[in-house]
Amino acid sequence: MKAVVWHDVGKIALEQVPDPAVRGPQDAVVRITTSAICGTDLHFARGTVPGMRPGTVLGHEAVGVVEELGTQVRNFNPGDRVVVCSTIACGHCVYCRAGYFAQCDVANPNGPNAGTAYFGGPAATGPFDGLQAEFARIPYAHTGMVAIPPGVTDEQAILISDIFPTGWFGARLAQVRSGDVVVVLGAGPVGQLAALSARMQGAGRVLIVDGNADRLETARLQNAETIDFNAEDPVEVVRELTGGVGADRVIEAVGVDAESPKAGPAARDGDQAAFERERRQVAPRTGVEDGHWVPGDAPSQALRWAVEMAAKAGTIGIIGVYPSNFDSFPLGMAMNRNLTIQAGNCHHRHYVPGLLSKVATGAADPTTILTQHEELPTAIAAYEAFDRREPGWTKVSLELM
Template sequence: MKAAVWHGKRDVRIDEVPDPAVKEPTDAVIRVTSSGLCGSDLHLYEVLAPFMTPGDILGHEPLGVVEETGAEVTSLRPGDRVVVPFQIACGRCWMCRNGLQTQCETTAVREQGSGAALFGYTKLYGSVPGAQAEYLRVPQAQYGPLKVPADVPDDRYLYLSDVLPTAWQAVEYAAVPPGGSVAVLGLGPIGDMACRIALHRGAGKVFGIDLVPERLARVMARGAEALDLTQHDDIAQTVRDRTDGRGPDAVIDAVGMEAHGGGGASVGKMMQALPGLLPDRIAEKLAGKAGVDRLTALYLAIDMVRRGGTVSLSGVYGGMADPMPMLRLFDKQIQLRMGQANVHRWVPDILPLLGDGDPLGVDDFATHHMPLAEAPEAYRMFQHKEAAKIVLKP
């Protein structure tokens, strides 16, 4: 089969690789019909290269059709249409039963000290072959895949794999009071969808902050107040001025480790780049013990949020030695919540919104649909912010 394969920093190629097969009784194999390109994939393209191995298959946002199942997968049969969550969880352990599927005790990558295995996402999360491919082996298929109707376009349910539950959890963790205010930093797919969900769930003021005009226009069209980062000398003060001088009740950081900015961001960028200049084994060890993120977005969130407010992190961070402004956090009495989204935990809340009314605008959420063969160009476009959301079609 053909798949999008990592060969090095900013080097994604379409390779011919072996077809996947059922190996365990809890496996399934699906034929992928759509596979999203995620902001997290760009971290592999650039910053997390020390944890990648040439030949790794990328991608973790698939929807497709079941081709084959193992003996213990009794809820699926060939021909079923399914969306597959980005994390691999068993559904039976204590963590899964308590809605923490990203901490699944069955698939946890203990040798790396990590939580549940993820599709297509570095050795930190199990080096599981990913979903930007013609076919995908799905471990723990007795629980993970979600059956979806066969008679609607892929995009209606595709985002249940990652975008919708990640944005939903970001808003849930933000704990915006009814009629309250929230600022969303970064308007890539997750930030964009978080704005939509916050408005749908009754936030009174939603500020979408970015520096890409097309992204700002998207959230403004859905009812958010769009703020161009480049047009304000002190964006935190601008938001405070629009929230009775206090700051928003919550800030969602949907940027993560690759934030733009000056000063500390430049130092962080240098520290992120350093492992990539070293031999692989040394680079992995350094990044795993002394990695430092570009923390501009997180620092901005801490500065902007009102005292007693909440900062919700959905943007991915990977540093093991990040300097945190503990005095500021403690003095402002800030609540901080974060983590990979627990997909199954939020599906019951999201599914009713995927009916004919489409209140979150999933049907036209993607700006580009591209053949899998064009994945290298898709990565380039996405990194250069020439596309808001790309769906690959094997």
């Protein structure tokens, strides 16, 4: 079969690899009909997240049709359409039974404390061959596959493999309640769906911060109030728009590879106050060097903004991706303002069935954020365009039908 394979930093290829097979009784093989490219995949291609094993198939989002089932996968028939959950969970350990599927004790072959297991990731996450391929082996398929209700398209379902549940989870972590003013940091695909999720969970107002005009335009299509960090100080604007109080809930959907605000005109024409404001925005670019986080380096701008713009006693939900050795967080300010902070990898299996139902009934449609429909044969060119952050490239699907 054809698959997108990681060979080295900056070196990925679409090539012929052996077909996957059922290896154990809890496995299934799925013929993939739609996959997608995620920002996380770009980290692996660029090397900003290290540790990939050469030969690993990339991709952690898929919709497909069941081809073959192990003897202990009793909830599907060949021919069923399914969403594959990005993270892999056994379905029987104490963590899975409590709904903490991303902290499964069993799925990661490196041990119970090795971290979240998922498709197409670094060696420490399994590794498991990913889903940008014609076929995939799905371990613990009874738990990791979810049947697609009639009427839900591939285009809708592919967004429920990873990013819609992650956005929903971000709003849950931030404890969004009825009437809340919610700020989402980052208007990438996950941030957009976190904004949609916050509204569905009862938010009174949803504000979204980004530096990219296309993404802010997309956010306005779903009636989020947009803030351009290249044009204004997002902390000041949030305070101004909320009567000085700040946001009840902040969802941080940026992570470690934040784009820095561009130095504005004030830096050039000598307006000292504006220059200070810009300096404060621009300075803390992340400490990623040669693909490794440098501990003790400048803290993430997005985390600092989150703490600064939250109301006293507010809540921050962090779904942006940080490496495990990242240890820079403005804790003093958070502590002194009684903030609640929750963070983590999405427990996909916990949210996927409910989101499929919401999409099936028409209560939600995540497809406004799907900007690019590509096909597997052009996957490498799609990676390159996505990596250049070409205007309008928010989310890329890879169709195989």
